[in-house]
Amino acid sequence: MIIDGHSHLTLPVKEHIKIMDKAGVDKTVLFSTSFHPEMDKNAQEVKASMNYLNELLNGKKGNMTEIRKKSVQELVKAINLYPERYTGFGAVPPGLDLNTTGQYISDNIKKNHLAGMGEFTLGSGQIPLLENIFKLSHEFGNLPIWIHGFFPLELHDIKKISNFARKYPSIPVILGHLGGINWLETMDMAKEIPNLFLDTSAYCSTFVLGTVVNELPKKCIFGVDRPFGDLELSKEALLKVAKSKSIASAVLGENIAQILKI
Template identity: 30%
Template sequence: MTIDIHAHVTADLEARLIVDQRAGIDLTVLLSTRVHPERARTLAEVRTEFAALQQVVSGTAVDPAAFRGPAEELRAALDAHPGRVLGMAAAPLSLDEPTLIEFVDEQLRHPAMVGIGELTPAPDAGHTIEPMVRLADDHGGIPVLAHGFAPNTADDLRAYAVLARRHPRVPIIIGAFGGLNSLLAVDLAKAHPNLHLDVSSALQAFVLRAAAAEIPAQLLFGSNTPYGVPAAALATLCATIEDEPVLTAILQDNPARLLGR
């Protein structure tokens, strides 16, 4: 079973899941999103979507009501595709802590919810995800997926490592392979066994290959759809990792262990 640990709900989800399954991806972990760049057809539309994305990943505070629609969209996807998709609960970090915990707890009641993410703290504010790490610990140590690409900084990745040390029962996943800080992300994961990297958006094949040799049990296959194409991400990983047991671990064993599957 191949598991995509990092994908977002898209407008074409039903058709996409069929294509993904044909490519060999059997289970997809979906994250909610307020941005749908897959709908863009012109450069102007792409720019509009990316402007909205920059607001999301920069941790800009927005009306809490803006998260209700995406959360419902994810819940509908989980209900429509039982056994084919799992979900992670959205956590708008700009909410006050009691409201945030209530909002996330409500989502986690769905039986297909297996974690919390994708958390998008403001740059150099990685420490602000700690309430969600504590909540994950309270729920038995479910995974927490944090944005790892720009505008996240090297200090944000270090903050995630501090939280991993403080909460050893919680698997903390650095998304998008740590972006431009992938080497630092690998070093941090080597020092913290509950710190994991999803390999979506890995920029250099040689870094990915070296990471597979150093921390094979802490790498997770992800596509970051719609910013990546699942079949292409899968093909890249299979072409990069030559060690079959390591490849199986990244595609199947590691995510299955984290998800209790």
């Protein structure tokens, strides 16, 4: 089974299903989104969308908990339309107290049968805000946690994520984008920590992609990161750099299927 392990909900949903069919992709692990840059018509509109996202993440555009709840509702609607094709990860606000976070996870993640939590996109220095998320993931049966791993995160932030993974060895932790420019150090951390996995989307270069997937074929998870990545091109790149069919199959689906028990 070929699985895109990381893409955000894009509109229209049925267009995404068509693209999956064309690329021969069976399933997508779908993530909620608080904006839709794929609907923009030109660079100026994209710029406006990106500015909106920045303001949103900096808390200048309304209540993030409400925005995340809405994005989860949109996600669940899409999954219910195509339950065979989608498995979902839902956004959870970081930095809230333990009770509020627990209630949020119960109402938005567990009740909706979502498979994991994320994408957590934090600023540099903010990783400790995930403490309650890790505590509660464990209480809710080790829900996988997916964390954005390139800019604005720095190496010391990625080390903090790896410390959480060490502290909670039964929680699958997926670090996005191979750790960005810190891919070499990140590769070593993933090699050492059994429950730390790497998502391949938005890799720095095909050289980086090839080096990491061939070194850690059981720890890498194919991801596209739609709307920022192209499904067919991402799959082609993986097939081209993987040194064997078994490496390609592991990364293109087997690893995430095992984590999510698909």
